Amino acid sequence: MSPAILLVLALGLGLAGWLAARARAWTFRRDSANGRIAALPVYHAWYVALWIVVPVLLFVGLWSVIAPQLISQSVLASPAASDLPAFGFQRDAILSEARSVASGSAKAVFNEAANGLVEPYRAAISRYNLIGVLATLIIAFLAGAWAFLRIKPDFTARTRVEKAVMTILLLASLVAILTTLGIVVSLVFETIRFFGMVSPLDFLFGTQWGPDPMSNPNSPDGSRYGAIPLFWGTIYIGAVIAMIVAIPLGLMSAIYLTQYANPTLRKWIKPALEVLAGVPTVVYGYFAALTVAPAIRDAAFAVGITNASSESALAAGLVMGVMIIPFVSSMADDSIAAVPQAMRDGSLAMGATTSETIRKVLVPAALPGIVAGVMLAVSRAIGETMIVVMAAGAAANLTGNPLEAMTTVTFQIVAMLTGEGSFDHPATLSAFALGFVLFMVTLGLNFIALRVVKRFREAYE
Amino acid sequence: MSDRLAPTRTAEFEARLKKRYAAERRFKMAGLGAILFSVGVLAFLLVTMGFNGIGGFQRAEMNVPIDFTQAGLSGDPAVLAQPDAVQTLEAQGLPSIVDFYAEQKLGAEGAAHISASAWRLVADRIIDDPAILRGTATFSLPASAKLAAGLNGEGSPEMRALATSLAQQGKLETKLDLGFLERADATDPQQVGIWGALKGSMLTMIVTLLMAFPIGVMAALYLEEYAAKNRWTDLIEVSINNLAAVPSIIFGLLGLAVFLWIFPNMRSAPLIGGMTLALMTMPVIVISGRNAIKAVPPSIRDGALAVGASPVQVVFHHVLPLALPGILTGTIIGMARALGETAPLLMIGMRAFVATPPQDFTSPATVLPVQIFLWSDEIDRGFVERTSAAIIVLLVFLLLMNGLAIYLRNRFEKKW
Numbered sequence: 058m059s060p061a062i063l064l065v066l067a068l069g070l071g072l073a074g075w076l077a078a079r080a081r082a083w084t085f086r087r088d089s090a091n092g093r094i095a096a097l098p099v100y101h102a103w104y105v106a107l108w109i110v111v112p113v114l115l116f117v118g119l120w121s122v123i124a125p126q127l128i129s130q131s132v133l134a135s136p137a138a139s140d141l142p143a144f145g146f147q148r149d150a151i152l153s154e155a156r157s158v159a160s161g162s163a164k165a166v167f168n169e170a171a172n173g174l175v176e177p178y179r180a181a182i183s184r185y186n187l188i189g190v191l192a193t194l195i196i197a198f199l200a201g202a203w204a205f206l207r208i209k210p211d212f213t214a215r216t217r218v219e220k221a222v223m224t225i226l227l228l229a230s231l232v233a234i235l236t237t238l239g240i241v242v243s244l245v246f247e248t249i250r251f252f253g254m255v256s257p258l259d260f261l262f263g264t265q266w267g268p269d270p271m272s273n274p275n276s277p278d279g280s281r282y283g284a285i286p287l288f289w290g291t292i293y294i295g296a297v298i299a300m301i302v303a304i305p306l307g308l309m310s311a312i313y314l315t316q317y318a319n320p321t322l323r324k325w326i327k328p329a330l331e332v333l334a335g336v337p338t339v340v341y342g343y344f345a346a347l348t349v350a351p352a353i354r355d356a357a358f359a360v361g362i363t364n365a366s367s368e369s370a371l372a373a374g375l376v377m378g379v380m381i382i383p384f385v386s387s388m389a390d391d392s393i394a395a396v397p398q399a400m401r402d403g404s405l406a407m408g409a410t411t412s413e414t415i416r417k418v419l420v421p422a423a424l425p426g427i428v429a430g431v432m433l434a435v436s437r438a439i440g441e442t443m444i445v446v447m448a449a450g451a452a453a454n455l456t457g458n459p460l461e462a463m464t465t466v467t468f469q470i471v472a473m474l475t476g477e478g479s480f481d482h483p484a485t486l487s488a489f490a491l492g493f494v495l496f497m498v499t500l501g502l503n504f505i506a507l508r509v510v511k512r513f514r515e516a517y518e
Numbered sequence: 519m520s521d522r523l524a525p526t527r528t529a530e531f532e533a534r535l536k537k538r539y540a541a542e543r544r545f546k547m548a549g550l551g552a553i554l555f556s557v558g559v560l561a562f563l564l565v566t567m568g569f570n571g572i573g574g575f576q577r578a579e580m581n582v583p584i585d586f587t588q589a590g591l592s593g594d595p596a597v598l599a600q601p602d603a604v605q606t607l608e609a610q611g612l613p614s615i616v617d618f619y620a621e622q623k624l625g626a627e628g629a630a631h632i633s634a635s636a637w638r639l640v641a642d643r644i645i646d647d648p649a650i651l652r653g654t655a656t657f658s659l660p661a662s663a664k665l666a667a668g669l670n671g672e673g674s675p676e677m678r679a680l681a682t683s684l685a686q687q688g689k690l691e692t693k694l695d696l697g698f699l700e701r702a703d704a705t706d707p708q709q710v711g712i713w714g715a716l717k718g719s720m721l722t723m724i725v726t727l728l729m730a731f732p733i734g735v736m737a738a739l740y741l742e743e744y745a746a747k748n749r750w751t752d753l754i755e756v757s758i759n760n761l762a763a764v765p766s767i768i769f770g771l772l773g774l775a776v777f778l779w780i781f782p783n784m785r786s787a788p789l790i791g792g793m794t795l796a797l798m799t800m801p802v803i804v805i806s807g808r809n810a811i812k813a814v815p816p817s818i819r820d821g822a823l824a825v826g827a828s829p830v831q832v833v834f835h836h837v838l839p840l841a842l843p844g845i846l847t848g849t850i851i852g853m854a855r856a857l858g859e860t861a862p863l864l865m866i867g868m869r870a871f872v873a874t875p876p877q878d879f880t881s882p883a884t885v886l887p888v889q890i891f892l893w894s895d896e897i898d899r900g901f902v903e904r905t906s907a908a909i910i911v912l913l914v915f916l917l918l919m920n921g922l923a924i925y926l927r928n929r930f931e932k933k934w
Binding site: 061122125153156215219222223225226227229230231232233234236237239240243244246247305306307308309310312313314316317318326328329330331332333335336337338339340341342343344346347348379382383386410411412413415416433436437439440441442443446447467470471474475488489492495496499500503504507 | 538539541542545546548549550551552553555556557559560563566567732733734736737739740741744745753754757758759760761763764765766767768769771772774775776780781783797800801804828829830834854855857858859860861864865869878879887888890891894902905906909912913916917920924
């Protein structure tokens with residue numbers, strides 16, 4: 058709550074500085090001999106406003122991180138905290154309960170031990186809130202006053218503001234690099250911790266998966282961390298079953314839409330495919346679990362397969378394939394559209410039918426683009442989470458039978474991190490190792506696919 | 519000479535041509551079939567959800583008349599205006615009053631299957647309008663989950679029999695339950711509502727928009743208008759393109775490892791969820807923003823520069839306003855994707871049971887797709903229809919957002 062107030066405060070102070078500086082610049086302009094100053098008044102205003110808002114925002118960001126820690130430290134130093142349990146879960150529960158009562162988000166405590174801590178918390182929160190507001194005001198005033206005093210008739214406010222704007226734009230574009238770096242660093246860091254407990258060889262080449270989050274974290278059983286069944290399940294569902302559905306249907310949809318359909322039909326079908334692409338994956342997952350999986354099981358019973366499971370790789374794969382159809386279709390659409398019209402005309406002029414032209418000229422010419430599109434589709438399918446979580450099951454089976462339950466990398470990441478295990482346990486850390494593998498594979502697929510597309514585009518330009 | 523005059527359309531040729539035309543027709547039919555299949559699946563999915571979801575907006579309720587003149591509740595308006603009025607009414611014996619009149623009207627068997635917290639509904643009505651204490655009022659109270667299942671022809675045979683007999687006497691009926699849009703999560707499918715999750719989604723989306731939109735637009739402007747062609751720019755471009763294709767669950771791992779490490783007390787807060795989704799949405803906004811900026815013709819820039827505008831003025835006074843509709847379209851599409859996203863939010867702990875709508879950006883919350891996932895995991899059959907109803911609410915929001923994007927595109931898109 059407090060950071061939000063500080064943010065509003067920062068923006069209000071910035072506005073005040075903006076107005077004050079503009080008024081001052083107007084007086085310069087009025088008093089100057091020829092009615093001209095070095096920059097328009099509005100740039101003076103922005104100069105002061107930036108000097109107020111940027112330092113204050115930096116401070117608020119920092120403060121919202123350190124204030125909670127300062128508050129808990131001062132509470133722990135209070136006499137009421139001396140009879141807390143020494144470590145662990147209970148202590149955290151009591152503290153968080155007292156905090157939520159003190160901040161007003163809960164009405165009363167369940168745990169009597171938290172009662173004594175409510176008052177120290179309330180005092181600490183109000184004390185540090187006051188400090189935060191005061192510090193914000195002081196920083197804003199100092200920075201604003203400094204900037205305000207620099208405004209003179211010959212002050213080149215515009216170039217300075219523009220320089221600041223360029224810097225801010227550059228910083229914004231660096232957020233993408235920071236995010237990538239954040240992903241890589243956090244995954245690598247936790248993966249290394251995991252490999253300190255379980256050998257990478259056991260992980261990458263073992264065929265038994267069944268981590269026990271309740272086992273002793275100091276002596277993990279490496280033979281239970283073999284990820285081959287997960288990789289197999291991921292590939293079987295995402296790259297085999299889903300693609301058997303998505304590639305022919307997506308490709309044929311794209312061909313029909315670009316080569317045969319009249320404009321009216323196209324006008325209606327394209328948005329429908331976009332809707333299909335926009336349906337959230339959790340809805341597909343529910344559809345797979347509620348409708349498709351039971352239908353498949355019943356069909357299997359009907360033909361005499363009695364051991365079909367109600368959670369099957371087939372159900373998850375089929376629905377995932379449907380989800381990917383619009384993606385494959387739009388990629389194929391782009392690549393076919395990139396083939397020069399002359400090639401199509403030439404083939405038709407030789408007497409080939411439309412379908413012969415498509416099969417023998419357009420598709421082969423567009424093949425690199427289509428293959429790249431399929432690679433992107435695979436990378437999307439293997440990273441898909443909700444459908445497999447809801448429909449594919451948790452059993453790590455190393456089998457080729459699509460009617461059996463299979464588990465995937467994404468399913469296990471969710472299962473390991475939403476369980477009760479502690480953060481130092483290899484079972485929990487294995488989720489990061491799996492995430493790292495997933496990240497590298499999708500990265501590789503995308504990298505290759507984008508290069509192929511680029512080269513293919515150049516070939517026809 | 520005679521060779522040249524030989525007829526080209528021999529019987530052999532005609533047969534081959536016929537075969538080729540047949541192949542042509544088959545190919546065309548296959549294409550049409552593929553499209554019809556995709557559209558058919560979409561229609562089937564929507565119809566299934568709609569059909570199930572109608573039941574989710576209804577619930578089994580029983581009419582109970584309560585004669586308050588006999589009940590002995592003190593209807594002092596000053597007491598009822600207090601914030602703890604519900605507790606006061608409970609202390610005055612409202613639950614047993616409700617039970618008593620329910621038994622009179624429905625019989626012991628039926629009264630046993632009024633939802634345990636039904637008296638709270640009565641209490642809320644009394645607090646809203648203390649005047650009803652002066653007479654007899656009829657309340658439509660929710661049945662228990664078991665009885666509701668019985669009315670749907672599910673559950674144990676006894677329940678089905680009881681539900682059938684109560685329904686035949688006109689005591690139990692299925693009524694429209696608009697309260698579904700106003701309540702939050704609960705353990706009883708008869709009592710659940712979607713408002714808590716919806717509010718959580720809105721708070722999360724506000725954070726996402728406030729972070730992803732400015733950063734995304736600024737990054738797009740920098741890359742498209744100012745960035746020099748060098749290794750750094752290439753690196754930024756490569757990382758944006760890759761981030762757009764990274765599986766969403768990886769962003770959840772990032773949020774878990776970084777944001778929850780910085781803010782350990784904010785598990786399942788909309789602030790953290792919004793920040794995680796913002797990182798995911800930002801590349802989408804950058805990519806669509808760059809395309810929109812690229813579409814602004816260079817003559818606009820040249821004209822502005824020619825009359826003395828600085829590079830920053832060119833961009834902020836001319837290029838950005840012209841590109842804005844395109845950027846907004848891309849932003850809305852990216853936000854729609856974020857609204858439907860589940861996996862990264864599961865990672866950062868937004869899967870807790872949250873029975874009250876979130877108050878602010880830092881209180882525990884859940885979001886619509888996660889709520890759908892949680893309900894789909896419930897064993898109680900009553901949740902099936904509720905889940906579909908929640909899906910309908912989510913899809914309506916997504917359709918509205920996509921419709922807005924299409925409208926913006928058609929209304930403001932300029933062909934130069």
